[in-house]
Amino acid sequence: MTALRASSQPGPASRTAPGSKPVRRIVLDELSRGVVERLDPASAAYVNGSGLANASPMGMGLFRIEPVGKVGSVRTPTVQLEVRPKERLGLDRLLFLLGYAGDQGFREDCVAAVEEADLWSALAESLAQLADRALSRGVLQGYVNVEESLRTVKGRIRISDQISRRPGMLVPLEVSYDEFTGDIAENRILRAALERMSQVPGVRPEVLSRLRQLKGKLAAVTRLQSGAPLPVWRASRMNTRYQAALRLAEVILRHASAEAGDGTQQSASFVVDMSTVFEDFVGTALREAMAAYPGEMRLRYNALLNEAVRDTDRIVVQPGAVHLLGGRPAMVYDAKYRAATDTGASLSGDHYRMLAYCTSLRVPTAWLVYPGSGELKLRRILNTDIDVVEFPLDLSKPPAEILASVADLAQQSWGEVVRQATINR
Numbered sequence: 001m002t003a004l005r006a007s008s009q010p011g012p013a014s015r016t017a018p019g020s021k022p023v024r025r026i027v028l029d030e031l032s033r034g035v036v037e038r039l040d041p042a043s044a045a046y047v048n049g050s051g052l053a054n055a056s057p058m059g060m061g062l063f064r065i066e067p068v069g070k071v072g073s074v075r076t077p078t079v080q081l082e083v084r085p086k087e088r089l090g091l092d093r094l095l096f097l098l099g100y101a102g103d104q105g106f107r108e109d110c111v112a113a114v115e116e117a118d119l120w121s122a123l124a125e126s127l128a129q130l131a132d133r134a135l136s137r138g139v140l141q142g143y144v145n146v147e148e149s150l151r152t153v154k155g156r157i158r159i160s161d162q163i164s165r166r167p168g169m170l171v172p173l174e175v176s177y178d179e180f181t182g183d184i185a186e187n188r189i190l191r192a193a194l195e196r197m198s199q200v201p202g203v204r205p206e207v208l209s210r211l212r213q214l215k216g217k218l219a220a221v222t223r224l225q226s227g228a229p230l231p232v233w234r235a236s237r238m239n240t241r242y243q244a245a246l247r248l249a250e251v252i253l254r255h256a257s258a259e260a261g262d263g264t265q266q267s268a269s270f271v272v273d274m275s276t277v278f279e280d281f282v283g284t285a286l287r288e289a290m291a292a293y294p295g296e297m298r299l300r301y302n303a304l305l306n307e308a309v310r311d312t313d314r315i316v317v318q319p320g321a322v323h324l325l326g327g328r329p330a331m332v333y334d335a336k337y338r339a340a341t342d343t344g345a346s347l348s349g350d351h352y353r354m355l356a357y358c359t360s361l362r363v364p365t366a367w368l369v370y371p372g373s374g375e376l377k378l379r380r381i382l383n384t385d386i387d388v389v390e391f392p393l394d395l396s397k398p399p400a401e402i403l404a405s406v407a408d409l410a411q412q413s414w415g416e417v418v419r420q421a422t423i424n425r
Contacts, residue, residue, distance in 0.1 A: 023202060025080045025118070026065065028053070030274065034066035043076040050074045050269040052083055072255070072271040073119040075201055082119060085274055089395055091122045096399045098255070098272065099247050101280035119270060123252060124203045128210040130245035131190060135217050139182040140242055147176045183221050185231035186242050191218040192230075193249030199258035200268040230254075275337040282335035282369050282393070283321050285403060289410035295325040303329075303360040319357045319366075323413075329361040331413050335369040351379065351388050358386045365416050367409065371395050 026037055036058065039047070044055040044063050052074050055063040065081065071094070073082045085094065134140075147158065149172040161174040194215040198208060224230070230253060235243055258268040287297040301322035305315040323331040334357065336350050354366035365387045372392040379388045391409050395402060 023075070023078060023080050025082070027082045027084065028065070028067055029086060030067045030069065030071050030083050031086045032067055034064055036062055036064050037079075039063045039065075040078055043079050046076050046267050046269075047074050047081060050271055052269065052271045053081060069275065070271050070273050072269065074267070074269045074271070075120060076267045077201060080118070080120075080202065085395075091119055093395060093399075094272070094277070095248065095251055096402075097277050097281045097395070098251050100399075101277070101284045120200055120202055120268065121204065121207075123248075123256070123270070124197050124200065124207045124211065127193060127197050127245070127248055127252065128207055128214065130248055131194060131214045132210065134190065134242045134245040135214060137241065139217060139221075140184065140186055140239055141180055141182045142184045142186075142238065144179055144181050144184055145176065147174070149174055182218075185233040186239055186246060187218050187221040188224050188231055189233065189246055189249050189253065190242070191215060191221045192224040193252045194218070195223075196252060196256060196258050199266060200256075201266040278337035278371060278395075279320055279335045282333075282406070285406040286321055286333060286369075286410060289403075289407045290323055290414075293323075293410065293414045295323050295330065297321060297323050301329075301332075303357065305356055305360045317353075317356050317360055319361075322361065325417070329363050330417050331365070331367070332357045332361055332363045333367045333369060333409075333413070337371060351381075354388045355381055355384070355386060358388075364420055365389060365413070367391055367413055369393055369409065 024037075026035065028035065034053075038061050039055060040061075044057070047053055047055045047065065050072075051068070052070055052072050054066045054068055056066070058064055067083045071083045071085050073080060075081075147161075153173060156176055158174040158176050165174060166172070194211050197203065198211045198215060203211070230250060233239070233246065239246075252270075255272050256268065256270040258266060283299040287299060290297045299321050300318055303317050303319065303322075305317050306313070319332045320335050321333040322329050323333075332354075334350070334354060350368055354368055358364065358366050364385055367389050369391045370393070373394040373396070374390075374392045376392065377390040379390070380386075381388065393402065393405055393409075397405070
């Protein structure tokens, strides 16, 4: 049954300029069946366009707002809608899961979420702190390869370009050289994130001022075009002080958007699919943990389920991760965010899928990883020699303990391979 105004309050996110109407804050759990709220048509359209929730009109200015399997926050000039993870994870844990899947160096101290009551305040404050730390000793500089036309020689002449573009001409010359500059990938990413968070409505004035001051230090850096892929950077000794800020900046640029409306009115959204976040995190962390054992881990492994003469008749299954020994599958894993219930993993579809993986790959044991704090369970499939092991991963624990649990999963699954090899001798 739909709840009416289940969680709607001004809250800290509602700081507005004097004389303007306060922003209403609506907070939902991702498993909620929704609430009925009064929305203006523009806000309802923005919520629907964000992909965070569905806002269905009910008449008289009321809309039924229902989560659609994603979490995050959408802010318009009149309302802030937040959909939180089912385990009520804090923002620091959510960003840890997001960041670790992209870079194993991401840690919970990269965000200051515990000091802020809502997602936008936490993101803005965290970015301001980390960017200030990164720029405290000045703007990072590095070497960038430059190709341009000059009337004098600088660096090396690009002979092939000179011949193709200027046949028979001595000048200008097509040259290539390395320039020591601040216009590098790290600074472009950081500037873009500072710029985006500066556009988010509702950020506290003092934090907004800090963001703009920090962006001013990068004024000479090339601005990233909207929609363009992020430039590639690599962690090194030279950019150590930038790394935490860059990891958060990339999360913001990949998942947050901010756009201006009429006048000074702005809207912003930060939306992620928790199923994808969880599955990517487990795959990345498990591959890292399995690096301590022989073999090779492959993520999203394609396996053929049926015998087929034509390609169009093939049925392909794709487990989340498969560990190979000597080129042969030895372990199969799958992470299912939606599998968790109050009592454990799903007892139907996920187990059928794991059975299909084992049958296709000729692996005796499958490991089903799901978020939860229950006990590990082993289920023997009737009339087979196949076991499905349900492995809960408690996401409410500190990051170090979450990673320790994944390492335990790697150790237990490797132990099972060793045990099976001993039996089959």
